[in-house]
Amino acid sequence: MNPINHVAIIMDGNGRWGLKHKQSRNAGHRAGLDTVESIIKETIKSKIKYLTLYTFSTENWKRPKKEILFLFNLLEIFLTKKIDELIKNGIKLKIIGEKKMFSKKLRSLLLMSEKKTTYNKKLQINLALNYGSKTEIINTLKILNKSNNRISEKNIEKYLYTSGIPDPDILIRTGNTQRLSNFLLWQLAYTEIFFEKKLWPDFKNKDYKNILNKFRSLKRNFGNI
Numbered sequence: 001m002n003p004i005n006h007v008a009i010i011m012d013g014n015g016r017w018g019l020k021h022k023q024s025r026n027a028g029h030r031a032g033l034d035t036v037e038s039i040i041k042e043t044i045k046s047k048i049k050y051l052t053l054y055t056f057s058t059e060n061w062k063r064p065k066k067e068i069l070f071l072f073n074l075l076e077i078f079l080t081k082k083i084d085e086l087i088k089n090g091i092k093l094k095i096i097g098e099k100k101m102f103s104k105k106l107r108s109l110l111l112m113s114e115k116k117t118t119y120n121k122k123l124q125i126n127l128a129l130n131y132g133s134k135t136e137i138i139n140t141l142k143i144l145n146k147s148n149n150r151i152s153e154k155n156i157e158k159y160l161y162t163s164g165i166p167d168p169d170i171l172i173r174t175g176n177t178q179r180l181s182n183f184l185l186w187q188l189a190y191t192e193i194f195f196e197k198k199l200w201p202d203f204k205n206k207d208y209k210n211i212l213n214k215f216r217s218l219k220r221n222f223g224n225i
């Protein structure tokens with residue numbers, strides 16, 4: 001039985017779900033938030049310590065401005081309403097990505113959420129916001145070069161956004177798309193990847209548990225035989 005410490009998820013298909021149900025793309029994003037809450041509860045129940053959610057990529061700035069504003073507003077509402085619940089449930093929040101592109105209000109809210117949940121230990125949720133793996137690796141190499149540190153695996157991992165966090169055991173991507181989309185390229189080197197046909201709002205706890213159970217029974221070689 002393989003232990004599971006860290007699950008990463010690319011929550012794909014919200015916009016398509018909204019259009020499929022003859023609503024707006026934003027309606028799909030709102031529906032996807034219900035799935036997020038459900039998966040968080042199941043992750044705690046399964047005693048998994050880390051959950052990384054690909055929330056907004058560096059490439060997502062290409063989307064219509066109206067949709068971007070809706071997404072950030074949805075995030076602000078979620079953090080404002082749910083912060084006490086996160087604390088009560090022992091959830092620590094960490095933002096991975098570049099915060100400087102966000103509004104002052106959102107940056108302040110993100111920092112406050114991280115600060116208030118710092119000492120929680122039941123589950124750490126890493127929200128990948130304005131995140132791009134290539135940018136992360138380039139920034140890490142710049143830090144190493146500036147500090148005259150030797151380029152090595154250990155030193156690179158020290159300066160990644162995920163420093164101190166174990167690499168994901170599992171990556172799940174919903175939405176019937178089979179690519180990584182510039183997500184955790186360094187960290188996923190030996191991660192087991194599960195591509196799910198269902199759109200994110202249709203992804204249920206039973207689907208999640210099926211993937212967790214499949215992973216537990218896998219034979220993992222890590223280059224060995």
